[in-house]
Amino acid sequence: MRKPIPIIGAIAAALAATLVVPASAGPNCSTGYHCGWDIGFDTGKISFFNSDQDFRDNKFNTGVVADNNIKTVSNSTSTDYVSFWYREVNYVGFLFCVNPNSSVQNLPDDGVPGNGIGLGNEASSMWLIPGGTYPGCY
Ligand SMILES: [Ca+2]
Numbered sequence: 001m002r003k004p005i006p007i008i009g010a011i012a013a014a015l016a017a018t019l020v021v022p023a024s025a026g027p028n029c030s031t032g033y034h035c036g037w038d039i040g041f042d043t044g045k046i047s048f049f050n051s052d053q054d055f056r057d058n059k060f061n062t063g064v065v066a067d068n069n070i071k072t073v074s075n076s077t078s079t080d081y082v083s084f085w086y087r088e089v090n091y092v093g094f095l096f097c098v099n100p101n102s103s104v105q106n107l108p109d110d111g112v113p114g115n116g117i118g119l120g121n122e123a124s125s126m127w128l129i130p131g132g133t134y135p136g137c138y
């Protein structure tokens, strides 16, 4: 009877993970950036490198304004920044937060953008705070 060789298996798995997935990267978002989408992970993308206190002057790559229009978020920080998303400009009205190397797709949404109900299609600013991961964030 052959004995299993768990150490080689573990090394192979770790190596494969290292080769396939960058150390800290959310889905479809370049390392160091915090990304948002209009729909899913592929329609209407915007990438933030720093905090942004007002989305009214930010647009997706489709040209659509990002304010009150982000439904999906991915965190690809290269360090330990957690993204905190707010209902209003200037970081007022906390909505949700996303930990390093994490994401959330199609946030709960009542179908009416910017009416203060739901999490999707509500964000108007995003603040990056170091020291993650934080409990209670996606
Ligand atoms: Ca802005």
Ligand SMILES: [Ca+2]
Residues within 6 Å of the ligand: 109, 110, 111, 112, 113, 114, 115, 116, 117, 118, 120, 121, 122
């Ligand atoms: Ca809403």
